[in-house]
Amino acid sequence: MPSSDEPTTRVKPPEMIVIERRAGGRLLLRLLLIGLVVSVMANLAQFSSYQEYASSGEGPNERFESGELTADDKIAIVEISGTIMPPFTERILKTIEHVAEDEAVKGVVLAVDSPGGLVADSHQIYHRLQELRAKKPMVVTMGRIAASGGYYVAMGAGPDSEIFVEPTTWTGSIGVIVPRYDLSGLAEKIGVESDSLQTGKFKDTLNPLREMTADERAMWGEIIDDAFLRFKTVIADNRPELDLEEVSELATGQIYTAEQSLAAGLVDRIGYQDDAIDTLKEQLGLSEVRVVRYSYPATLIDLLTASAEARSTPDIWKQLLEAQVPRAMYFCGWPALTRP
Structure with a gap:
């Protein structure tokens, strides 16, 4: 025990250090992070665009499908799926061009699974297929649906090409449609009038507000x-069993089952893609063949656009404006102005 004469040493308590986080600092940090993310995404988008531009002349990616992997001779599967419209039209045309230039490709299987699409795009594909069939034999196989423009492009294979449909395939829907929505009744109820400034009486045609x-x-x-007659003529030119009058009787916009389309002369056989490939191999006299198909990798811009569209809510004003844009379509399933 220390003597009372000894000096007493007192220990000072530790000082508390307080770090104050300022709201302004947090805001600045968030802004910097957001700027960094935006910068990275912009650079990735530019890099993706550069890759797509720089590789535009290389054509689609080829992938082995079936047959003999080491065979020199190839059968190319050209797919037409989904709605026929940009940017898919350009990719289909590029695939057709690539197949036409590939000397190893001896024949083509045109695989259609589409409800159709734009009139101009359908005819562009049909025209390019006409050129391709002059170089390489072709057969057609139809998947779930090959209706309207989907059937139109199938005619590009020509009158000598067999068309296969699966037992559950829907086809037909021969006709033309221009989508239009009449909102004049709704506009009258809510007090909206159409008062466009225009230079001619047809300038605001398809205006949905009147x-x-x-x-x-x-x-x-x-x-x-005009588009309807072209459609029927294309069918009559490429289906030997049908003349224009018979095609006109079928061109009611009706969808036909596999059995109905076979009985009507719209298709040749009920079978699957493998059956079409075997038929083409026999036609070409090939015992060994490499069956290939083509694809285009999704670009970053495609993925970002798809993601943004998935998260977005419907824009009624955008849809209203787009409803005025004329779109002639060989398409199955749109309620609009039709011509029987």
Whole structure:
């Protein structure tokens, strides 16, 4: 025990150090992080665009499907799936061009699984297939649905090519459609009037906020009739058993089952893709063949766009404006102005 004469040493308690986090500092940090993320995404998008541009001349990616992997001779599967519209049209055309230039490809299986799409795009594909069939034999196989524009492009294989449909395939729907929505009744209820400034009486045709006039209906009738006649003529030219009158009887917009389309002469055989490949091999006289198909890798821009669209809510004003854009379509399933 220390003596009372000895000096007493007192220990000072430790000082508390307080770090104050300022709200302004947190905000600055968040802004910097957001800027970094945006910068990285922008650079990745630019790099993806550069890759797509730089590789535009290389064509699609080829993938082995079946047959003999080491065989020199190839059968190419050209797929037409989904709605026929940009940017898929350009990819299909590029695939057709690639197949036409590949000397190892001896024959083509045109695999259609599409409800159709834009009139102009369908005819572009049909035209390129006509050129391809002049170089290489072709057969057609139809999947779940090959209707309207999907059937139109199948005619590109020509009158000498067999068309296979699966037992559950839907085809037909021969006709033309221009989507239009009449919102004039709704506009009247909520007090909205269409008062466009225009240079001619047809300039705002298909305006959804007013009823279509008789003159407008007659004008669009002529446009649709032109596309409709082309559709029927394409079928008559490429289906030996059908003439234009017989095609006209089938061209009611009706969807046909596999059995119905076979009985009507729209297709040749009920079978699967393997059956079409075997038929083409026999036609070409090939015992060993490498069956290939083609694909295009999804770019970063495609993925970002798809993600943004998935998260977005419907924009009624955007849809209203787009409803005024004329789109002639060989398409199955749209309620709109039709021409029987």
